[in-house]
Amino acid sequence: MMKKLILVLMVSLIGISVQAQEKKNKNAKHEIEVNGNCDMCKKRIEKAALSVKGVKSAVWHIDHHDLHLVLDETKCTIDQIHQAIAKVGHDTDKVKASDEAYNNLHGCCKFDRKQ
Amino acid sequence: MKKQIIGFVFLLISSLFFAQEKVTGKITYDTNQPLQGANIYWQNTQIGAVSDENGNFSIPFSSENTILVISYVGFKTVNLTITEPKFITQNLEFDTALDEVTLTKVRKSLQKNYMAPANIQTMTSKELLKAACCNLSESFETNPSIDVNFSDAVSGSRQIRMLGLTSPYILMTEENIPAIRGASQAYGLSFVPGTWVESIQITKGAGSVANGFESISGQINYEMIKPHNDIPFFLNAYGSTDSRFELNTHFNKKVTDKWATSLFLHGNARVAKNDMNDDGFLDNPIGKQINAINRWQYTDAEKGWVSFVNFRYMNDEKQTGQVAFEPNRDRGTTNNWGSEIKTEKLDISSKIGYVSPEIPWRSVGFQNAFNYHKQNSYFGLNEYDITQRSFYSNLVYNSILSNTLHKFATGLNFTYDQFSENVNQIDFSRIDNSVGAFFEYTYCNDDDLSYVLGGRVDYHNRLGVFVTPRAHLRYKPFEKTTFRISAGRGKRSANIFAENQQLFASSRQFQILDTQGRIYGLDAEIAWNYGFSFLQGFKVFGKEAEFSVDFYRTDFQDQVVVDVDNSPQQVLFYNLDGKSFANSLQVDLSYELAQHFNIRTAYKFYDVQTTYTIGQIERPLQAKHRFFTNIAYETHVKEKGQQWKFDFTYNWMGKQRLPRTQSNPEEFRLQEFANPFSVMNAQITKTFSKTFEIYVGAENLGNYQQKNPILGNNDPFGPYFDSSMVYAPVFGAMYYTGLRFKIE
Numbered sequence: 001m002m003k004k005l006i007l008v009l010m011v012s013l014i015g016i017s018v019q020a021q022e023k024k025n026k027n028a029k030h031e032i033e034v035n036g037n038c039d040m041c042k043k044r045i046e047k048a049a050l051s052v053k054g055v056k057s058a059v060w061h062i063d064h065h066d067l068h069l070v071l072d073e074t075k076c077t078i079d080q081i082h083q084a085i086a087k088v089g090h091d092t093d094k095v096k097a098s099d100e101a102y103n104n105l106h107g108c109c110k111f112d113r114k115q
Numbered sequence: 116m117k118k119q120i121i122g123f124v125f126l127l128i129s130s131l132f133f134a135q136e137k138v139t140g141k142i143t144y145d146t147n148q149p150l151q152g153a154n155i156y157w158q159n160t161q162i163g164a165v166s167d168e169n170g171n172f173s174i175p176f177s178s179e180n181t182i183l184v185i186s187y188v189g190f191k192t193v194n195l196t197i198t199e200p201k202f203i204t205q206n207l208e209f210d211t212a213l214d215e216v217t218l219t220k221v222r223k224s225l226q227k228n229y230m231a232p233a234n235i236q237t238m239t240s241k242e243l244l245k246a247a248c249c250n251l252s253e254s255f256e257t258n259p260s261i262d263v264n265f266s267d268a269v270s271g272s273r274q275i276r277m278l279g280l281t282s283p284y285i286l287m288t289e290e291n292i293p294a295i296r297g298a299s300q301a302y303g304l305s306f307v308p309g310t311w312v313e314s315i316q317i318t319k320g321a322g323s324v325a326n327g328f329e330s331i332s333g334q335i336n337y338e339m340i341k342p343h344n345d346i347p348f349f350l351n352a353y354g355s356t357d358s359r360f361e362l363n364t365h366f367n368k369k370v371t372d373k374w375a376t377s378l379f380l381h382g383n384a385r386v387a388k389n390d391m392n393d394d395g396f397l398d399n400p401i402g403k404q405i406n407a408i409n410r411w412q413y414t415d416a417e418k419g420w421v422s423f424v425n426f427r428y429m430n431d432e433k434q435t436g437q438v439a440f441e442p443n444r445d446r447g448t449t450n451n452w453g454s455e456i457k458t459e460k461l462d463i464s465s466k467i468g469y470v471s472p473e474i475p476w477r478s479v480g481f482q483n484a485f486n487y488h489k490q491n492s493y494f495g496l497n498e499y500d501i502t503q504r505s506f507y508s509n510l511v512y513n514s515i516l517s518n519t520l521h522k523f524a525t526g527l528n529f530t531y532d533q534f535s536e537n538v539n540q541i542d543f544s545r546i547d548n549s550v551g552a553f554f555e556y557t558y559c560n561d562d563d564l565s566y567v568l569g570g571r572v573d574y575h576n577r578l579g580v581f582v583t584p585r586a587h588l589r590y591k592p593f594e595k596t597t598f599r600i601s602a603g604r605g606k607r608s609a610n611i612f613a614e615n616q617q618l619f620a621s622s623r624q625f626q627i628l629d630t631q632g633r634i635y636g637l638d639a640e641i642a643w644n645y646g647f648s649f650l651q652g653f654k655v656f657g658k659e660a661e662f663s664v665d666f667y668r669t670d671f672q673d674q675v676v677v678d679v680d681n682s683p684q685q686v687l688f689y690n691l692d693g694k695s696f697a698n699s700l701q702v703d704l705s706y707e708l709a710q711h712f713n714i715r716t717a718y719k720f721y722d723v724q725t726t727y728t729i730g731q732i733e734r735p736l737q738a739k740h741r742f743f744t745n746i747a748y749e750t751h752v753k754e755k756g757q758q759w760k761f762d763f764t765y766n767w768m769g770k771q772r773l774p775r776t777q778s779n780p781e782e783f784r785l786q787e788f789a790n791p792f793s794v795m796n797a798q799i800t801k802t803f804s805k806t807f808e809i810y811v812g813a814e815n816l817g818n819y820q821q822k823n824p825i826l827g828n829n830d831p832f833g834p835y836f837d838s839s840m841v842y843a844p845v846f847g848a849m850y851y852t853g854l855r856f857k858i859e
Contacts, residue, residue: 027474043562050518057476057519070474 024073027056032078033093034060034067034085035111041090044109048088052080067092139173140203142166142185150187150207158182158194176200224747225258225715227650227663229597232557232567232587233322234648234665236260238315244810245747245762245798249353249361249383251312251337252304256796257764259703259717259743260317261335264736265821267617267841271385271399271433272305278319278332278667279697279721279737283607283614284642286322286330290338290423291482291509292464293327297532298488298503299460300614306429306460308381308406310351310363313340320646320667321585321603324553324569325511325524328583331605331642332669332697341423342367342375342412348858355851357399358387373415381406390438391847392820394828396838398846400456402433419470429460436495437831446493452831454620456492476519480511480526494619495831501613502535522557528573538612538625543635547608549575563591577608577633595652602645608634609675611688618686621837622827623679628689638690641672660706671695674725679735679774681728683783683826684834693726697734711750717743733772736842738791740769756805760798767793771842776826783827783835789842792819805859811852818848 034045042060045067049058054075060067069081082095089101091113102113142153149170156163157180164174174183176197186192190207197203224242228235238258246256252273255261262276275282287295287303295303315337322334349365361383369375384403391398406429413422433456434442440453464484471477489502511526529550536543551573559565566588574580585603592598611627618625632638648665674691681687698721705715719741723734733739742765749760770788777784798812821843827835 029473046561050520053517055518056515 026072026074028071028073030069030071030078030081032067032069032082033065035065035091035114036060036062036109037111038062038108040106041109041111044088045085045090048084048090049081052076052084055081136176136200137173138176138183138197138200138203139171140205142170142172142187142205142207144187144190144207150190153185153187153190153207155183155185158184227661229591229595229650229652230565230589232559232565232589232599233601234319234599234646236317236319238317240313243309243312243315244800245745245764246309246796249359250305250309251307251315254309254312254315257745257762258317259701259715259719260319262719262741265841265844267620267839271402271435272302274301275304276737277317277335278644278669278699279723279734280332280669281614283609284331284605284669286326286334288326288334288336290466291326291336292466292484292507293329293530296329297505297610298490298501298534298613300610301616302431302456302458306404306406306431306458307337308361308363308379310349310365310381311339311379311408313338313344319648319665320601321587321605321644323567324555324571324583324585325526326509327528327530328551328571328573328581328605329607331607331640331644332667339408339410340365340377340379342377342410343369343414345375345377346857346859348856350856351853353851353853355849357385357389357846357849359383359385359399359851361853373413375412375414377408377410377412379408379410388438389846392822392824392845394823394825395437395439396452396825396828397435397438400433400435400454402431404431405429406431417472419472421466421468421470423464423466425462425464427460427462429458431458431460432456447496449496449832452495452836454492454494456490459487459489461487476513476515476522478513480509480513482509483507492616492619494616495836497619498537498539499612499616499619500535500537504533506531516556520559520561522559523555524557525552525554527552534610536612543612545577545634547575547577549573549578565589575608578606578639581606597648597650599648599650600646602643604641604643606639606641608639609637611635611637611675611677615677615686617839618679621686621839622832622834623684623686623837623839626685626687628687632690635688637675637688638673640674642669642674643672644669655706658707658709660704663701663703665701667697667699669697671725676725676727678727679839680732683774683776683779683837687728689728691726694731695725696723698722712748713746715743715745715747717741719743729775735772735774736840738768738771742767752802756802758800758802760800760802762798762800764796765793766795767791768843773842774840779826779835785823785826785840789821792843793817794819794844805857807854807856809852809854812850814849814851815844815846816848819844820847821845 036045042062045060046058049055049067049069054072055069056072057070058067082092085092086095086097087101089097089105091097142150144150151166151168151170153166154163155172155174160180162175164172166172181196181198183195183197184192185205187207193205193207224239226237242257243254246253255263255275264274277285283300286293315335318334320333322330345367347367351363353361364380366378382405385401388401389398390396408425408427411424436453437451440451442453442455445451445453466482468480469478484507486505492499508529509526511524513524515522530548532547534545551571553571555567555569557567569585571583583604587601590598627636630636644667646665646667650663652661671691674695676689676691678687700720701717703717707713721737721739723737724731725734744765746763750758752758769791773785773789795816796814797816798810800808800810802808821841824841824845826837826840827833830836
């Protein structure tokens, strides 16, 4: 009896914790590092991030290269944003832009790429 | 002992010896002016010197150091290679890059916005100090977008106009709560002391739907000084040659880290009777005003709460008319013509704002205001009393649609106005109330395009159910180029007596020709406003310049026509039957001639026409052409805040059509048009320190005076008396002085 009770308790606990993991935040805050130089980069980066459906807010800071994001996790993942930014030519801390995309950047936007 | 002396001598000699091993020199700038305080040091060492008041310096030489660095903030740093002790002279060049940075830090006193979808200008408190400015009605004198009329001889208060339309067509709000409306329309601006105001935002053309449906030609919002940003003590005293005196005292206290409170006390008085033109009438009223406000602000930035509570009381008394008029003896008689206006105001308002700290684009605002306004007055034998009790409530919610490029604001408003109004014993009391909801969508691509689409639906017990649409678009193809277009509808009920009370000071009979409407027998006023503007910033000889042109048209679909042309013995009110419009064109150019030396010029063209009983003609007392110039110069702020400021404003007004007086006997006729004239104002401010400054100024330096401001002044109870036709200064040149004292 006692064992069963414990088992039920444990199962329900696990259930709760699983649910807690699955419960997605509609206003999740994320910060990712994006390499860039100037105001033109800022517009391009923010525009790319906002083009991902589910991204509510994207603010990139020139001085420390942080992109502050607020996103709806039920609609998109953080990886999609890394991809979208790399696609327009900017390297993130996870995804590097293709050389072709990087080379298409405006002269003043060609940031120093990390190896 | 001997050893010690030898040692001492040796030390002396060695120091002498070292003294010869020095690099000396002189640092200059510009046209070889000595530069004091420049840093001179050997690169990568602690060995350094500072130049003295003659620019001279000396620094020990050693063969290990060869690069001498000379630097001074605002100048280009110079590296010199020095291999032997010698004398050098070095002229430093201005660091232009840095110069630009410091320039942009100087906030403009009048700011035009390149980003906002609507055509909004911000006047900062610095701009407000430029006018003789004792109250809000006088603070627009240096702003070409607002035309300030000359005070009529009776009330002494000034009416303002925007886009060629008088103030009732402008929505005026105090921290976004509709403020100067209804009973306070005529004199309300003079009940707001200028020192209380922190900034003014002027929106030309159709404004936002958030504040209601009443605005037609534009919106003026004024923000008062916030207790949290206020200084502990401020004092302003003012006196002028037209015997007006003002005293403003502000007290502020931070009660806790979240609560702050301010108490503003204002008093003004005009003590002596002035009659410069010897027409037997006062040029401006004598009177006194007491005005007090107590504000409380609660701020909890961490949790995102801001709240305000305001309590305000005002009492204003004015007396004017013939110099010989004695109220106690002559009121209600024809001994002498006189007028008294007594106003009492009580306002209580509150505001609660919440911005989510987690989700910064989400905010809620809730405003409530209660106003009590009571005016008892008589103008000769005309009696006019009005009391208005109002309650206003506004709930606004701001958020986004999908992402921050798509924002919206939505909310509900409720307005209740109870008017008790008596015109010569005839009761016009009424209750108005309205409830409405609005939605405003703003798109901004964070780059060259943004637009606002707004709409509201209101139910008003007299105006019915109606929709108010408004739209703004901003296109900014380049960094300093902005195009804007706007369109919108406005609707309002005209308070015909309160808005035209200067006409009581005449022998005109008031007549309302329509009876079917719901407001004094008249219909509501409905107008559409369309606008276009272009703003371009550029540089001439490295100095900032700004050019702007805007055109607005207001088209009245329905209007309450105020007709003073049908007969000089009448004023008629009737519903518009025909066309009525106001076209306004303004061309602005501002330029920074030199550092701290700015010039602003504007040309304005107005074509304002209405269909009267006598046909479609120009609206009276409106100049078609106006020209404006303001020149401002200030010296560099010195160490303790010492500074001089100079300001000069020139206004030229073209001819104005005067109300028709042809049917009067010849001696009581006016010309068809008033002559063009100009008015010059100037002000000098000397700041002695961060706590104390003195200003002196002059208004109407050229001493221009309207010759006969009062028609029929010899027989004020006869049929030809009219003191409402004022188009130019009545009082001649006026000089004033004042001081400001503050503790920060």
